[in-house]
Amino acid sequence: MxxxxxxxxxxxxxxxxxxxxxxxxxxxxxxxxxxxxxSCFVAAIDPAxxxxxxxxxxxxxxxxxxxxxxxxAGRRAESVTMAACLILATDRADxxxxxxxxxxxxxxxxxxxxxxVSLTGMAYGGITPIGLPPGWPILIDDQVAASPWVVIGSxxxxxxxxxxxxxxxxxxxxxxxxxxxxxxx
Numbered sequence: 001m002x003x004x005x006x007x008x009x010x011x012x013x014x015x016x017x018x019x020x021x022x023x024x025x026x027x028x029x030x031x032x033x034x035x036x037x038x039s040c041f042v043a044a045i046d047p048a049x050x051x052x053x054x055x056x057x058x059x060x061x062x063x064x065x066x067x068x069x070x071x072x073a074g075r076r077a078e079s080v081t082m083a084a085c086l087i088l089a090t091d092r093a094d095x096x097x098x099x100x101x102x103x104x105x106x107x108x109x110x111x112x113x114x115x116x117v118s119l120t121g122m123a124y125g126g127i128t129p130i131g132l133p134p135g136w137p138i139l140i141d142d143q144v145a146a147s148p149w150v151v152i153g154s155x156x157x158x159x160x161x162x163x164x165x166x167x168x169x170x171x172x173x174x175x176x177x178x179x180x181x182x183x184x185x
Contacts, residue, residue, distance in 0.1 A: 008149045008162045011061035013043035015162055018154075026155020028121040032131035036171065040130075040163035047157035050125045052089045055160070063089040066151045067144050069127050070095075071116040074105030081105055082119060083137040086129050086144050086152070086168065091180035098179050099139060121155070128153035128161060129171055138173050141180040145169035 008015055022030040024042045033040065049058050056063050066089040074081040081103050085093045093099060100108040113124050120127055129138045129152065144150055147165035154161045169176045 008041060010065060010149060010151060010162055011056075011059040013045070013059050013061070013160070015041035015043050018042040018161060024154060024156075024159040025161075026122045026126065026131065028131035029128060029155035029161075030131075036130075038130065038163065038167060040161050040167065042154055042159050042161050044159050045157075050153075050157035050160075056089065061151055061160075065147060065149055067147075069129055069153055071111040071120065071127060072099060072103075072108055073111045073115075074100060074103040074108040076105045076107075081137070082111065082133070083139055084127070084129050084132055085139045085141075085179055087141045087180040088143055088147075088150075091141065091143070093141075093179055094181050098177075102139060102175070102177070102179070103137065122153070123156050126153040126156045126158075128155055129168060129174070130161065130163075131155060132173075134172075136173060137175055138171055139179050140169055140174055140176045142176055142178050143180065145176045 018033050018040045021042050049055050067086050070085050072083050087093050117124050145165045149162050150165050152161050
């Protein structure tokens with residue numbers, strides 16, 4: 001099925017205005033889209049195909065426009081800093097060096113799945129930078145910010161969001177810099 005003229009042309013999905021379709025979004029994501037007046041689109045998908053590789057292959061969305069959001073937990077003494085990193089699916093985040101230094105923490109790791117789901121109010125495999133808890137740094141790779149369109153999670157596994165890279169970079173708490181390394185083929 002072709003994308004409607006009102007949305008981006010990304011793969012074989014039918015993109016609809018996200019603000020008109022909260023049923024395809026986690027409640028915290030829908031609220032953030034409204035609160036920040038974001039112009040983005042949403043498309044329903046098979047939740048069994050939400051993981052990046054299967055999603056891109058099935059819906060013909062290039063890996064170069066698909067972005068992954070990973071939640072990290074940094075620690076310095078007794079203080080814990082939660083943050084999200086948004087990188088293209090073709091890359092991997094340099095968590096141990098670049099992200100750790102940027103957050104000014106001594107130890108850093110990927111957040112425990114149950115903790116990430118509980119703290120964000122989003123489903124694992126659907127976590128997105130839109131609607132994260134206030135104050136969480138959102139570390140966005142510069143290639144994501146420069147993308148005309150990027151496909152990200154919607155807070156649930158049943159859909160994806162298409163948004164301009166510059167609009168993601170304008171989210172509150174967003175910080176744009178080079179945090180990714182190209183993945184090995």
